[in-house]
Amino acid sequence: GDSVTQMEGxxxxxxxxxxxxxxxxxxxxxxxxxxxxxxxxEGLQLxxxxxxxxxxxxxxxxxxxxxKETTSFHLEKGxxxxxxxxxxxxxxxxLGNQFYFGTGTSLTVIP
Amino acid sequence: xAGVTQTPRYLIKTRGQQVTLSCSPISGHRSVSWYQQTxxxxxxxxxxxxxxxxxxxxxxxxxxxxxxxxxxxxxxNVSTLELGDSALYLCASSLASSRTLRSxxxxxxxxxxxxxxx
Numbered sequence: 001g002d003s004v005t006q007m008e009g010x011x012x013x014x015x016x017x018x019x020x021x022x023x024x025x026x027x028x029x030x031x032x033x034x035x036x037x038x039x040x041x042e043g044l045q046l047x048x049x050x051x052x053x054x055x056x057x058x059x060x061x062x063x064x065x066x067x068k069e070t071t072s073f074h075l076e077k078g079x080x081x082x083x084x085x086x087x088x089x090x091x092x093x094x095l096g097n098q099f100y101f102g103t104g105t106s107l108t109v110i111p
Numbered sequence: 112x113a114g115v116t117q118t119p120r121y122l123i124k125t126r127g128q129q130v131t132l133s134c135s136p137i138s139g140h141r142s143v144s145w146y147q148q149t150x151x152x153x154x155x156x157x158x159x160x161x162x163x164x165x166x167x168x169x170x171x172x173x174x175x176x177x178x179x180x181x182x183x184x185x186x187x188n189v190s191t192l193e194l195g196d197s198a199l200y201l202c203a204s205s206l207a208s209s210r211t212l213r214s215x216x217x218x219x220x221x222x223x224x225x226x227x228x229x
Contacts, residue, residue: 032215034217043114043115043220043221043223044218044220046217046218049217051215089153097144097159097161097205097216098156098159098169099144099156099218101153103153104154
């Protein structure tokens, strides 16, 4: 079935370190791909998206490229800040409006 | 523009009872989805409504039901509550309109209703 697998956490990084959170997907068609973020005490919010192969989504210094050949959508940021501490979810959508989410990766950035 | 509003924020119920959760979507959004979030299972899709009709349904028992009103507001009902129903229930609205095409429209989530079943 359709699913998303993302890197297990928690992840702890020092400020200004490079971040990668791996995400791979299994889908019967050609999904749209998303990264959502949940900051402490807040609701889930969209971070970035990509709707077709080789598209790159970007926002707030985060980037992810839709790789059809490796069925991946890894999240990267060159220099993390303490304010990036949150839980990150990879997700895909296929027909209609049904989304499949990964289990989430908790990131803590220490000064 | 107001975001997605869910009420109540917290609920405590006992086994066997039923509960109703409410969701008001972003103005203009006609699609409303519900998700259950637990530490063990993550985010799991419950169902989606569009123009008062259920379009998609996840793999949950019939105790979980929902409806959508003409103003796009939605309610979710869980009957005969079980301990395992304790979770954060999230509502999300979207501009997505087509059932037959994949959605490029992101979901906009509310802050959720935390349900505890004792």
